[in-house]
Amino acid sequence: MKTLTVDLRSDTVTLPTQGMRDAMMNAPLGDDVWGDDPTVNALQENCAAMFGKEAALFVPSGTMANQIAIRCHTQPGDEIIVHKESHIVHYEGGGAAALSGCSFAMVDGERGFFTSDDVVASIRPDDAHFGNSALVSLENTHNRGGGSVWPLEQLQSVCTTAHAEGLRTHLDGARVWHAIIASNHNAKTITAQFDTVSACFSKGLGCPAGSVLMGTKDVIRRAHRIRKMFGGTMRQTGILAGAAAFAIDHQLERLVEDHLHAKALATGINQISGLSCDVENTETNLVFIDIDRSLGDGATLCRKLWKNGILAEALDPQRVRFVTHLGVTDADIERAIQVTADTCHEMD
Ligand SMILES: Cc1ncc(COP(=O)(O)O)c(C=O)c1O
Known part of the structure; x- marks a missing residue:
């Protein structure tokens, strides 16, 4: 499949x-x-x-x-x-x-x-x-x-x-x-x-x-x-x-949707052990995730996420960025949180 x-x-x-x-x-x-x-x-x-x-x-x-x-x-x-x-x-x-x-x-x-x-x-x-x-x-x-x-x-x-x-x-x-x-x-x-x-x-x-x-x-x-x-x-x-x-x-007014998606993503990711997001300060469409060293580095996490269909970028050794946009749906946000949680669980 x-x-x-x-x-x-x-x-x-x-x-x-x-x-x-x-x-x-x-x-x-x-x-x-x-x-x-x-x-x-x-x-x-x-x-x-x-x-x-x-x-x-x-x-x-x-x-x-x-x-x-x-x-x-x-x-x-x-x-x-x-x-x-x-x-x-x-x-x-x-x-x-x-x-x-x-x-x-x-x-x-x-x-x-x-x-x-x-x-x-x-x-x-x-x-x-x-x-x-x-x-x-x-x-x-x-x-x-x-x-x-x-x-x-x-x-x-x-x-x-x-x-x-x-x-x-x-x-x-x-x-x-x-x-x-x-x-x-x-x-x-x-x-x-x-x-x-x-x-x-x-x-x-x-x-x-x-x-x-x-x-x-x-x-x-x-x-x-x-x-x-x-x-x-x-x-x-x-x-x-x-x-x-x-x-x-x-397509300007709909940015509200991207901001809500980012907040939901940050909230979900922040609950995963080893990852943290500044949920309160996730104000727009960029979600930055800090990765505890016990999980490895950002590039390794991204490689594993990519294999499971979630594409993201490691902007720094211990920091990954997720970005929401008009191609991302509610279901995509749920899937991104679930796949990230499963991937981190395997890495733990
Ligand atoms: C804050 C900021 N300024 C400038 C640019 C450059 O834009 P472009 O990729 O169109 O050259 C970017 C690209 O992502 C950006 O994030």
């Missing part, structure tokens, strides 16, 4: 729904290099309006959106103040150094958060020995922080301090959608104080590709030039922008 697979590796594994495929097929198209693609133009205008920014630019990936933002805000020799567990530090191929000549001043803090005091303490003296502090970058939700949603006041105070100190601010909002839904704040409230904001359509919203970078007209004009330089300009991009527009209209 074929083992049914529950794919919890990431919210990027989703396939376009039939409605999304129809929207892609029916999207009016043009050559976006000429500025002729009506679907891209409409998406950019809608995103800018939704997030309260002057302008927006559609780009292929979240990584490119972040890297373009960094290039817009910095010069070689500049330093970026960022949490040490952030995506731009861990998972962007060293792009900030390679593409913009920047180093990181890395701060620590629970769940991917830091404070305005951390910002002040990280700013380099105005002295030729040091890198030049130029940009503060935040991530909301914070991936390695456990899909955590920044407390609004803390986020605002970090941005206020950064600006008062003459620094720019960027939000890596790959999963800002989850922050919007989980916090009940609207997009403008969460992102008002950032000079630039990136958001991904391929995480949680179910699109095959695409992200957007938003900011002032000036910064987006510069981003447009840098996107070309980085090789990210595409032609009949409305095929992808059509998917993104569909996702905002039809």
Whole structure:
């Protein structure tokens, strides 16, 4: 009998729904290099309006959106103040150094958060020995922080301090959608104080590709030039922008379901001997599981789970991540808990 697979590796594994495929097929198209693609133009205008920014630019990936933002805000020799567990530090191929000549001043803090005091303490003296502090970058939700949603006041105070100190601010909002839904704040409230904001359509919203970078007209004009330089300009991009527009209209509100699934998963997993989850702080769709050494390491657990049809990823030696998304049902959650319990029982 074929083992049914529950794919919890990431919210990027989703396939376009039939409605999304129809929207892609029916999207009016043009050559976006000429500025002729009506679907891209409409998406950019809608995103800018939704997030309260002057302008927006559609780009292929979240990584490119972040890297373009960094290039817009910095010069070689500049330093970026960022949490040490952030995506731009861990998972962007060293792009900030390679593409913009920047180093990181890395701060620590629970769940991917830091404070305005951390910002002040990280700013380099105005002295030729040091890198030049130029940009503060935040991530909301914070991936390695456990899909955590920044407390609004803390986020605002970090941005206020950064600006008062003459620094720019960027939000890596790959999963800002989850922050919007989980916090009940609207997009403008969460992102008002950032000079630039990136958001991904391929995480949680179910699109095959695409992200957007938003900011002032000036910064987006510069981003447009840098996107070309980085090789990210595409032609009949409305095929992808059509998917993104569909996702905002039809697949944003349903993130509530993913968050409930994650909470149920964390609650069930937390009852398994040798595994622990921070159930209370599982606020969105990412479930992080700490594994007691008596069970072995995360990679071994994942290999065994894979054999039993549950796909997950070990992000650290003793930490595994389960991610809920639109392809995951109530029954999948029950099955994932049961299979994980059985697998751990065998390993014990
Ligand atoms: C927080 C965060 N930022 C940026 C990205 C990069 O997105 P992409 O894979 O589209 O480059 C990811 C990807 O998972 C992410 O989790």
